[in-house]
Amino acid sequence: MTPSKGWVAFSAVKRAITLEAVLRHYQVPGLRRRRDQLQGCCPIHHGHRHDSFRAHLTKNVFQCFACQAHGNVLDFVAAMEKCSIREAALLLQQWFDLAAAPVSVCATVADRQNFELVRKEEGINAPLRFALTGIEEHHPYLAQRGIDPATAREFGVGLYRRPGLMSGRVVIPIRNAHGQLIAYAGRAIDGRPRKYKLPAGFRKGLELFNLSRAAAAGRKTVILVEGYFDCMQVHQAGFPCVVALMGSALSVAQESALLRHFYRIAVMLDGDVSGQAASQAIAARLSSRCSVEVVRVADGTQPDQLSRSVLRRLLVTVK
């Protein structure tokens, strides 16, 4: 058996690169050493607790007690970059100059399992075999966030009261590029921890929220925002060609999807320092491959908090 072109011997990457080196690469601030552990704020979910994130240096694994992220160097990079395990391995090879590392050709059972794992991780978010029913589209939370009943109906969002993973949360259906339902995101509306809940194993780095609707709008310019509510707000302001990153990092898969469907990208992330920095980074990355514009949102605000008239003024060049 010969690995297909582009496959990665990621067990070799895991062996060659320590978690400590990866944390140094990201310049994660404020980590304190206790015996063979580093402890501090979680760089993945950017929490405020100073003890939620722990890296075990001898085992080369990490865990965050707040966001539940855990795993090895590949999982860490995948979580930081919101990308697949395979993309994480490729990034690590690049950063640590391992391009010439020997690629073991499935000589052992362990290697073969690793290749299969890479293939699986790289794959797709499979379509759901069910759809939630009994979603309440007329909930005060949606009105409070400025979402019209018509928009709620179109996106299928609303409160889900029945028992289960999403119980008591506002659920937001996520569809793939073909419009197939692949997951629900659950937004907490009562201040409970984990503002957004996604099903275990769902890889948001493989998707762009609202891509199927945006692509069907038949426009050349797409507006790129961070969150679900930004996306719905921009949509109801009269710009149906809008997609959300479900975060502020652009993965390789998301970049490919954007370039496949659109000619021009208007990047409109949040108006805070990190959002603006991310906007510039994304625009710089995309600018060699398509036409890009950064739409600045006032400091301290985000697109879903803006009135329709402000959004229309900001996006006047997009129509």
Ligand SMILES: [Zn+2]
């Ligand atoms: Zn965390």
